[in-house]
Amino acid sequence: MNSREIKLSEQVKKIPPATRPIVEAAIKTVREAAPTAEEITYRMEQPRAGSAMMWKIVRYAVDGENIVGVGTFSKHASIFFYRGRDLDDATRLLQGSGKESRFVTLRSAADVELPAVKKLIRQAFKIASGSKK
DSSP: OOTTTTOOOHHHHSSSSHHHHHHHHHHHHHHOOOTEEEEEEEEEEEEEOOOOOOOEEEEEEEETEEEEEEEEOOEEEEEEEEEEGGSSTTTOOOOOOOOEEEEEEESSSSHHHHHHHHHHHHHHHHHHHHTOO
């Protein structure tokens, strides 16, 4: 770790108490789905109070390709998928209309435990590993 890198544990400590359990649950779920993925902490600082901007906390990559990220707002958190457009979202949880990425809004730690959310996370890593073949 170089001097500019921030430890994930230090970032998590800075997250407001309202969303910290959600972010922690999201991180745990991603780690369980892809234990060998590279965990890269963002160097982003917490947005100013009242900001509608997402505070990106961590992203997970495989072979240099970003797969999934976790971020937070003041009242909810999000899991974002770098290739979300490619995911099969039968439950219509994915939001966003960007060229590639999509996200799932998490309003509680229990939202991360939804089978559909876990399926999207596993699918994102499976798609990435399939593109390397």
